[in-house]
Amino acid sequence: MKDDRLYLTHVGDCIHHILEYTVDGKDVFIADRKTQDAVLRNLHTLSESMQRISEDLKIRYPAVQWREIAAFRNVIVHDYLGIDLDQIWDIIETCPS
Numbered sequence: 001m002k003d004d005r006l007y008l009t010h011v012g013d014c015i016h017h018i019l020e021y022t023v024d025g026k027d028v029f030i031a032d033r034k035t036q037d038a039v040l041r042n043l044h045t046l047s048e049s050m051q052r053i054s055e056d057l058k059i060r061y062p063a064v065q066w067r068e069i070a071a072f073r074n075v076i077v078h079d080y081l082g083i084d085l086d087q088i089w090d091i092i093e094t095c096p097s
Contacts, residue, residue: 004057007049014046015095026089036085039092040076047073 021038022029029035050069058066075083 002052004053007052010049011046014042014049017042018046018092019095022092029089029092030085036088039088040080040083043088043091044073044076047076 018039021035021042029039047069050064050066051073053066058064
């Protein structure tokens with residue numbers, strides 16, 4: 001098992017990249033396939049890292065929606081044709097800066 005700090009660092013890096021890629025706003029995000037791909041890849045990495053965090057840490061932070069994040073990873077990986085960019089933008093807007 002790797003240290004939770006490594007995974008939390010990956011999560012933080014992904015959030016930073018997502019916010020950097022989307023700084024120009026929703027219209028640019030919706031119009032630019034490369035930005036969409038970059039954001040989706042970082043959301044995938046973020047959710048994958050969140051799944052690998054220890055159960056001890058997850059128990060200490062019950063407010064985090066651990067299961068929903070794991071389920072979201074499966075949507076990105078397996079249901080990529082059904083991704084709603086407006087919903088992805090809603091997720092982006094909730095990222096802590």
